[in-house]
Amino acid sequence: MSVIEKWMNDPTVSRYEDEHGNKYGIRVLGRGENLFFQENDKALVCVIDAVHSVVFEKSIKNWEGEKRMSKGERSRVSELIMKYYKKAINENVTLSS
Known part of the structure; x- marks a missing residue:
């Protein structure tokens, strides 16, 4: 199991x-x-800085086991991550490209 x-x-x-x-x-x-x-x-794992509530968009590259995401898919996934990060962790999160 991975x-x-x-x-x-x-x-x-x-x-x-x-x-x-x-x-x-x-x-x-x-x-x-x-x-x-x-x-x-x-699912995927991306890079963040939880102390400063920053998600690094460039680290959102692909779903596990799949090829690289298109820019459109990365943008869509980034928006979802921001939405649910705000709900679950910290509503003051920012996205860094």
Whole structure:
């Protein structure tokens, strides 16, 4: 089992469901340098600075096991990460490109 698979089933991950039935999970990892994010059956880990509430957009590169994301997909995923980071962790989060 990969680390991503472990987090996909971990009960300590904050879980949300939107009005369309899509399921999301989000959790700060380690010492606040990485973030786990899940959308339905896809997941990724990106780089953050939890102390300063910053998500580094350039670190959002691909879903686990898939090829690089398009710019449009990265933008869509960045917006979702920001939305659920605000709900679960800190509403004052910023996105750094």
